[in-house]
Amino acid sequence: MMVPPAVNLGIDIRVLAEAEGMAAQLAATEIGDYRDAETVLRFADDVDVITFDHEHVPQKILRQLVDRGVAVHPGPDALLYAQDKLLMREKLSELGLPVPIWARVRTEDELQRFLDDNGGRAVLKTPRGGYDGKGVRVVSAAHEATDWFAAVAESGSDDGLLVEELVEFRRELAQLAARRPSGDIVFWPVVESVQRDGVCAEVIAPAPASAGRVADVAAQIAGDVASGLGVTGVFAVELFETTDDRLLVNELAMRPHNSGHWTQDGSTTSQFEQHLRAVLDLPLGATGCTQPHTAMVNILGGPSVGTLTDRYADAMEIHPTVKIHNYGKDPRPGRKVGHVNAAGDDLDDVVYQARAAAAFFQD
């Protein structure tokens, strides 16, 4: 999704992709494994700056890139906190940022003690590799984590697992922001993000009833995260709005994020254009809304038969105002294969339009 703004701005973009797909149809694309140092280093020889659409490039390779003098944004020091949730929690606590009660647990006994101290239920997370609800489990007894402790022991790691209080929250919010290497930072309006089965289903921008304190606190947190962790590029801070009116940091994403897809059709500067500007250390674009309300609804799984494009005739006929984004991925249960944005004056209407249009692509 960085390709369209790169084309508009005349920026020569190259993509190192894992497999064939939309991105791989572009001339400058190379197919290769981001975990292979030789592949990544060779790819980097031809570019001015390296960035990512996920956080999984190994630290060792990132540091080799930096050692070679390649501009890497976000840099390895910042990405570390997006790669390891235990390090992230430690760092955020050290910075004094509001987080759920958490602990590193290495044994079932330690986990049980945390459960006993925190209402008998908690969220257990593997520090690395989690994504869209994977590597996350709600537990109410330590023996429910026997397999994960065994896996950690087998891996030879002494890291343990991350356990967090089960936060009582009213809703989930996300604060999208962008920061240049030279330090300037901009914030989009805070949004509400609706999760289903641990996966983002919808985003409402701006979050209803968020003007004032909520928006200010969310931006303040994101600003502290960015400067405290040295983030560059676009990043998202996922937040819990608790039932007792606090904002707690849930997760960090150091890249353009699903909670920011609404910006493609609802903000003066999309998160993808902004990310290009930020990693190139260009001045950042305006982050205001072009219309009062924008709704983003994910297309999860896709159609049971055929592809998304087979449904265009029907979806476009009934919903001429929505913007359809198709990732060109094969449909698969639960997979994010696209999203729909709708923007306008009336919140109920844009939510309806985006949901109804997205429904054409799922069955």
Place this chain on the structure above:
Amino acid sequence: MMVPPAVNLGIDIRVLAEAEGMAAQLAATEIGDYRDAETVLRFADDVDVITFDHEHVPQKILRQLVDRGVAVHPGPDALLYAQDKLLMREKLSELGLPVPIWARVRTEDELQRFLDDNGGRAVLKTPRGGYDGKGVRVVSAAHEATDWFAAVAESGSDDGLLVEELVEFRRELAQLAARRPSGDIVFWPVVESVQRDGVCAEVIAPAPASAGRVADVAAQIAGDVASGLGVTGVFAVELFETTDDRLLVNELAMRPHNSGHWTQDGSTTSQFEQHLRAVLDLPLGATGCTQPHTAMVNILGGPSVGTLTDRYADAMEIHPTVKIHNYGKDPRPGRKVGHVNAAGDDLDDVVYQARAAAAFFQD
């Protein structure tokens, strides 16, 4: 500029380009001559539908494509009227559409008679190959066209030249529209287009004081043109608003057009997305404005030293709200190398922003 919406919609787009450039950096791009039948026919073997970003593909090749069963939009019958201004004038007159007084002139005598009958000055045009003011000349005596008549005679053509009255107009307007092969048609708001030295310099969308009669008449004309000429895809009708309050058809463009570039950042559906939808015979997108006013200012010529991207740091710093479109073409005096869009609530402000940002790229 069709590439970004194609990527968003997951449509596999291939480009037959004349030379290296931005479009040529895309994987599916082939470098070749659109006047070479073999090149075009081979290119067409791999695609579902063929369309154009200019009208100059020879009729003979277009008809060969159609004979092979390739979907071609707009088709050769329609494109003919965009390729030949005399045929266009004849057809529009036959359809009863409002056009300037015109004549086909084959000799200096005929031209002189037209001049004598129409106030002593007129606009002379070569029927084919004109573009951005080229092939257009204001004459007040027949001998000023001696060279063009000699060139026509030398070419062996009996077509002659097109002469038109010098219309007294208040301003120039453009009506952008899109039509599907199955017949549905949609219209964007009519815009004002400001020309300098025969080249479009700025566009204001919607045209100030155009609501009501002007908008209705402009859309009516474009609808009649589309159905009368069998146009498919996006097209633009350039209009004169005369000092005596008539709208006259100046030129036709059967493709996404400079007067529609504002739609990229000011309309729910950009002309480039719409063109893809139309030529694929998909339902057309909504054509409303996302903000009350949008201004488009062309970047003509580009910087005297370096490239457009060299100026990004300054332009973006001062103008965070504008959208910069860079065609990746080498700067050359008078050449359209990009454009700037600005959208917002205040017409004066958006015009100022777009002009001031565009000025950073010209010196």
